[in-house]
Structures are given as structure tokens and as C-alpha cells.
Amino acid sequence: MTRTFDVAVVGATGSVGEALLQLLEEREFPVATLHLLASGESAGTSLSFRGKSRRVGALESFDFASARLVFFAAAESVTRAHVGAARAAGCAVIDLTAALPSQQAPRLVADANPEQLSALSSPYCVTSPSAPSVAVATVLAVLRPYIEVQRATITACMAVSSRGRKGVTELARQTTELLNARALEPRLFDRQIAFNLLAQVDTPDASGHGVLEKRLAGELKEVLAAPQLRVSATCVQVPVFYGDSISLSLQCRDAVDLERVCAALRTASTLEYVEADDYPTVVGDAVGQDVPYVGRVRGGQDDLAELNLWIASDNVRKGAASNAVQLGELLIKHYL
Amino acid sequence: MTRTFDVAVVGATGSVGEALLQLLEEREFPVATLHLLASGESAGTSLSFRGKSRRVGALESFDFASARLVFFAAAESVTRAHVGAARAAGCAVIDLTAALPSQQAPRLVADANPEQLSALSSPYCVTSPSAPSVAVATVLAVLRPYIEVQRATITACMAVSSRGRKGVTELARQTTELLNARALEPRLFDRQIAFNLLAQVDTPDASGHGVLEKRLAGELKEVLAAPQLRVSATCVQVPVFYGDSISLSLQCRDAVDLERVCAALRTASTLEYVEADDYPTVVGDAVGQDVPYVGRVRGGQDDLAELNLWIASDNVRKGAASNAVQLGELLIKHYL
Numbered sequence: 001m002t003r004t005f006d007v008a009v010v011g012a013t014g015s016v017g018e019a020l021l022q023l024l025e026e027r028e029f030p031v032a033t034l035h036l037l038a039s040g041e042s043a044g045t046s047l048s049f050r051g052k053s054r055r056v057g058a059l060e061s062f063d064f065a066s067a068r069l070v071f072f073a074a075a076e077s078v079t080r081a082h083v084g085a086a087r088a089a090g091c092a093v094i095d096l097t098a099a100l101p102s103q104q105a106p107r108l109v110a111d112a113n114p115e116q117l118s119a120l121s122s123p124y125c126v127t128s129p130s131a132p133s134v135a136v137a138t139v140l141a142v143l144r145p146y147i148e149v150q151r152a153t154i155t156a157c158m159a160v161s162s163r164g165r166k167g168v169t170e171l172a173r174q175t176t177e178l179l180n181a182r183a184l185e186p187r188l189f190d191r192q193i194a195f196n197l198l199a200q201v202d203t204p205d206a207s208g209h210g211v212l213e214k215r216l217a218g219e220l221k222e223v224l225a226a227p228q229l230r231v232s233a234t235c236v237q238v239p240v241f242y243g244d245s246i247s248l249s250l251q252c253r254d255a256v257d258l259e260r261v262c263a264a265l266r267t268a269s270t271l272e273y274v275e276a277d278d279y280p281t282v283v284g285d286a287v288g289q290d291v292p293y294v295g296r297v298r299g300g301q302d303d304l305a306e307l308n309l310w311i312a313s314d315n316v317r318k319g320a321a322s323n324a325v326q327l328g329e330l331l332i333k334h335y336l
Numbered sequence: 337m338t339r340t341f342d343v344a345v346v347g348a349t350g351s352v353g354e355a356l357l358q359l360l361e362e363r364e365f366p367v368a369t370l371h372l373l374a375s376g377e378s379a380g381t382s383l384s385f386r387g388k389s390r391r392v393g394a395l396e397s398f399d400f401a402s403a404r405l406v407f408f409a410a411a412e413s414v415t416r417a418h419v420g421a422a423r424a425a426g427c428a429v430i431d432l433t434a435a436l437p438s439q440q441a442p443r444l445v446a447d448a449n450p451e452q453l454s455a456l457s458s459p460y461c462v463t464s465p466s467a468p469s470v471a472v473a474t475v476l477a478v479l480r481p482y483i484e485v486q487r488a489t490i491t492a493c494m495a496v497s498s499r500g501r502k503g504v505t506e507l508a509r510q511t512t513e514l515l516n517a518r519a520l521e522p523r524l525f526d527r528q529i530a531f532n533l534l535a536q537v538d539t540p541d542a543s544g545h546g547v548l549e550k551r552l553a554g555e556l557k558e559v560l561a562a563p564q565l566r567v568s569a570t571c572v573q574v575p576v577f578y579g580d581s582i583s584l585s586l587q588c589r590d591a592v593d594l595e596r597v598c599a600a601l602r603t604a605s606t607l608e609y610v611e612a613d614d615y616p617t618v619v620g621d622a623v624g625q626d627v628p629y630v631g632r633v634r635g636g637q638d639d640l641a642e643l644n645l646w647i648a649s650d651n652v653r654k655g656a657a658s659n660a661v662q663l664g665e666l667l668i669k670h671y672l
Binding site: 231 | 515550569619
């Protein structure tokens with residue numbers, strides 16, 4: 001008989017929470033009781049799981065002793081406020097908000113560094129990295145046997161859904177206002193996002209690096225176990241509803257064998273390779289999929305050790321929910 | 337008394353042609369007679385210049401002996417078909433379509449390598465580089481005294497107006513269809529551009545590099561007189577009407593003195609520097625301006641010799657028309 005586990009999803013009503021539910025169902029995750037949790041107004045609403053309507057409970061009054069495995073998918077501040085109680089109750093934790101330092105909750109990408117899971121000790125606590133990190137790490141893990149990457153220069157063009165449902169609503173609202181030639185007062189974003197690109201997605205530090213840009217660099221080094229890897233990261237908000245588009249330029253130690261690289265990408269089960277007569281996009285390709293789409297694979301114009309790629313990846317599903325559920329499966333397999 | 341010159345604009349009815357007319361007027365270019373030229377259906381229409389309506393003549397029947405200076409701003413194929421006649425008639429030529437090789441028409445950015453004009457011989461013929469090249473070269477020229485760039489990694493997010501008025505119309509049409517939940521049949525672009533990013537802007541060669549990506553690399557090396565410069569270029573079509581947004585990561589020979597770099601950008605007259613508490617965008621900042629906007633200036637997270645910048649630049653006005661008119665002024669000053 002299959003063992004089942006009581007699972008809690010914190011932030012169940014958000015877009016990532018919704019994708020988590022969908023994936024727990026699709027992948028037949030061994031759920032005994034599912035606790036859907038949210039704070040504030042969202043508690044008390046209902047969501048569907050396995051064909052049944054389930055009430056969303058109030059996070060504030062939840063007793064974590066009723067759960068064996070907890071996904072934290074609300075805001076980072078919500079994780080900070082409640083992760084202690086979850087760990088004290090002996091729950092295994094999968095944090096999608098990077099609220100805990102690596103020492104307490106290592107960054108894990110199931111399709112890149114699953115072996116790192118073996119270093120965990122109880123209470124089991126892991127972090128599912130940011131969406132662009134998951135996409136890039138998944139691709140680089142496939143290429144690892146063929147190239148030694150010394151530097152990764154990344155421009156991540158991020159969908160408005162990286163700001164949750166509010167981002168989606170705001171892009172739609174702004175676009176409608178502009179097409180109807182009405183005056184625009186931006187909300188949520190600090191200026192017009194419709195038909196515009198915003199050069200930063202959060203608040204930069206004194207050196208000018210944004211929070212996500214620093215996460216991207218740190219997470220890639222950790223997940224790829226490559227502390228010496230150099231990472232230049234630029235995160236941009238683009239007028240796209242779902243799906244991150246990532247321009248990735250790699251400098252390798254040696255000349256890149258493009259045929260081997262393409263063959264490796266073509267046969268990898270963890271991504272979808274798009275041949276050179278086509279190219280991947282978020283709309284139509286990556287959105288709704290559990291793997292990143294990779295294309296525009298080309299060497300350098302003047303450097304044999306350069307490799308350029310374009311990645312399109314569903315930021316909500318692949319970048320967040322799918323990796324988190326895979327990590328849940330691994331935790332169960334190894335520890336629970 | 338100011339000398340004046342008979343000027344012809346080939347492709348006068350296009351968006352770049354229109355911007356050229358505007359700039360010739362605004363900058364009080366010493367025009368005697370202005371010949372507005374177009375091929376096909378556009379001939380016979382009228383445009384306004386210096387408050388008067390001017391008829392657009394048929395390019396096919398134009399006698400280039402009536403012009404002293406010709407701007408080629410239609411398609412590359414149109415330049416190819418007619419530039420020989422213009423040169424044979426002794427016209428000075430400013431080509432915005434890169435139809436001629438560098439040996440015949442060197443790439444010149446007025447705010448980057450004006451000194452190269454001294455190497456010209458009659459018939460004077462110069463190329464105004466692609467819009468992203470003009471923007472990037474203008475910025476790098478300002479930084480040249482302070483950093484020695486060894487590699488430039490560029491992701492150029494290009495507005496649909498890089499495809500002319502048709503691109504603008506198509507983005508508006510697609511967006512309206514989608515917001516009204518109607519089925520979409522893409523035109524002009526090979527797939528949905530509304531709320532999507534297209535990973536290439538033209539047809540790649542056998543190595544995967546697009547036409548514009550190769551131009552960008554070649555033009556930067558030529559304009560900056562840096563044949564050893566390594567350039568990784570990725571050109572992307574984004575759902576923005578006007579203005580290119582460029583993510584630029586530079587690797588320099590030595591550690592970058594960020595204070596000096598920022599001071600140089602702040603005082604440069606050829607660009608607009610946006611301080612670290614803000615960032616430049618195409619909508620609201622760069623569009624309609626004759627200089628690129630530069631911001632998000634930051635070093636590397638793990639490399640003192642790295643410099644990252646974000647450039648927002650009007651692709652039609654700054655990237656094409658403004659540089660071409662500046663080149664016209666230089667040609668007049670030195671040769672005509």
C-alpha cells in the first residue's frame with residue numbers, strides 16, 4: 001500500500017499556490033489530507049482538489065502538527081512569520097520564497113542538483129529557487145558534461161505574473177486603457193508596463209543589484225556547485241502575462257562542441273529543445289509546460305568558447321510549482 | 337550667406353523618412369530644394385516640410401543630378417537598386433540600410449567616431465549603422481577614456497517599429513484581437529507578438545546568427561575601431577511600439593572605477609544619464625529624444641572588471657534619423 005502524507009500549502013489562493021494544487025493532483029502526489037492555507041481575506045474561500053471543493057483555512061490559527069509536509073508559497077514575510085512553527089512541529093518544509101538562508105534550507109533544483117538532498121538532516125527544509133534560476137540551472141545541468149562554464153551573462157525578461165495575479169490584472173488594465181486612449185495611472189508597477197520594458201523588477205541595493213539579480217547569481221552558484229562561476233544578472237519586467245524569456249550567454253573554458261551540445265539538449269528529458277529552424281517563445285510553447293524550452297543555440301561570432309541560448313519557461317508552473325512538487329517527491333522518497 | 341544644398345530623401349513616407357524630415361527641419365539643415373522620393377504606391381502622396389505640403393516623387397524617374405546629398409531610408413533592396421545612380425551623379429550618400437560594404441560606405445556614428453569622416457574620398461558615401469549599434473556605440477564612446485572593453489554581451493529588445501509602420505499596426509491589431517478574446521492570425525511577424533517575446537528579429541545564418549546580430553557586432557567593432565572586441569549579440573522582438581531597450585554587460589581589462597564611469601556619463605552631452613534611484617525606459621524617457629538614456633549602471637556581483645548598463649533609445653529618431661542628419665551636417669562641413 002502506498003504511504004500518504006498530510007500536506008499543507010501556505011498561499012494556496014495565489015497563482016503559484018493554484019499551480020501547486022494542480023500539480024499535486026496531476027502527479028498523483030501521495031496526499032492524505034490537504035490543508036489549504038492563506039492569511040487575511042483569502043481564508044474562507046474554496047478551491048478544487050481531486051474534484052472536491054476544499055475550504056481555505058486561516059494560516060494564523062493552523063496547527064502545523066496536522067501536517068507532515070508544508071509548501072510555503074505566499075510572500076517571504078509570511079514564510080518568516082510561520083516557518084518556525086512548522087519546523088518546531090517537525091514538518092518537512094519546501095520554501096518557494098527564499099525566506100531562509102542556504103545553511104538552513106539549501107537551494108535545490110530537482111533537475112539539476114537532486115543529489116544535494118542527501119546532505120539534509122531533520123527537520124528537512126529546502127528552498128525552491130526563483131523561476132529564472134530553476135530554468136537556467138535545468139539547462140546548465142544538461143550541458144555540464146560538455147562545457148565548463150566560467151561566466152554566465154543573463155538577461156531575464158520576466159512576465160508580470162511574477163508579481164502574482166495583481167501583475168496580470170494590471171497589465172490587462174493598462175493595455176485596455178491605452179488602447180482606448182485613456183490617461184494612464186500606473187498601479188503596482190512604478191510606471192507604465194504596457195508596451196514598455198521596466199529595467200528592474202525590485203529594489204536595488206547600494207551597488208545597484210536587485211534582490212532577484214542577487215538571488216539568481218547566488219542560486220546558480222549553489223545549485224551548480226560552482227562557487228567560482230561568474231554571473232552577470234539583469235532582471236527586467238516585460239509586458240507578457242505568463243512565462244519568462246531568458247537570454248543566456250555563456251563563456252566556457254574551452255571551445256564549445258556545438259554538435260555535442262545540441263545532441264545533449266535534443267535528448268534531455270528535463271527540457272524541450274527547439275531546433276535551429278524555429279525558436280521557442282513563452283506564448284504557444286513554454287506556458288503550461290513543466291520543462292523549459294531552449295533554442296537559438298549558437299556559438300560566438302568571434303569566440304569559439306562562447307555559447308548563446310534562449311530559454312522560454314513558465315515562471316509559475318515550471319519555475320515555481322513544478323520544481324517544488326518534484327522536491328516534495330524527493331523528500332518523501334528519501335526521508336519521510 | 338549660408339550655403340544651401342539640394343537634398344533627396346529616399347523612403348520619405350516611411351517612419352524613418354518622416355523622422356528625417358522632422359529633424360532636417362528642427363536642426364535647420366541647410367536645404368535648398370528637398371526631393372521627397374518613394375517607390376510604388378507611396379509616390380504621389382504629400383508630406384509637410386517647413387510648413388508647406390510637398391509632393392512625394394517617384395524614385396524610379398528621379399534624376400539624381402538634381403541632388404547634392406541623398407539619404408537612403410527605404411529598404412536595403414531599394415538602396416541597392418538606386419545608389420549606383422546617385423553616386424554616378426556625384427551625390428554624397430548617407431545610407432541607413434547597410435546596403436554597401438564598409439570599404440565603400442564606412443559605418444559612422446556622429447557621437448562616436450566622427451573623426452573617421454576624414455578618411456573619405458569622393459563620391460562621399462557613409463552608412464548610418466543599425467539603431468542598437470548607434471545607441472551602444474554612443475555610450476561606449478563616452479566610456480572609452482575610462483575602460484578598455486574586451487567583451488560586450490548585448491541583448492537588444494527591439495520595438496516593433498523596427499519593422500516600420502506595419503510593425504506598429506500589427507502589434508496594435510493583435511493586442512486588440514486578444515483583449516477582445518478573438519482568435520489571432522499573426523501577420524508580418526511569424527507568430528503572436530502581443531504579450532510575447534520573439535527570440536529573433538530576422539533570418540539566422542547557418543551558424544544561427546541573425547542579420548542584425550551580425551551587423552551589431554561588425555558595426556561596433558568598426559565604429560569603436562576595436563577589431564579585437566568580442567561581441568555577443570542577441571536581438572529580440574518585444575511588444576513595444578517605439579524604442580529599443582538594451583541590456584549591456586561589459587567585460588573590461590581592468591577593474592572598473594564606477595565613480596569615474598558615472599561621472600563621465602553624468603556630464604556627457606551625447607546621452608542622458610539616469611541616476612541609480614531611478615531607471616530609464618523607452619516610454620516616458622527615450623522616445624522622441626535625440627540621445628540614448630543610460631541607467632542601471634552597476635559593477636559585477638563577482639567581478640571588479642565587469643560593468644552592466646541598461647540603455648533605452650528611440651530606434652527611429654535617435655537610432656536612425658538623428659545620426660543620419662548629424663552625418664549630413666558633418667559631410668557638409670568637411671566636404672560639400
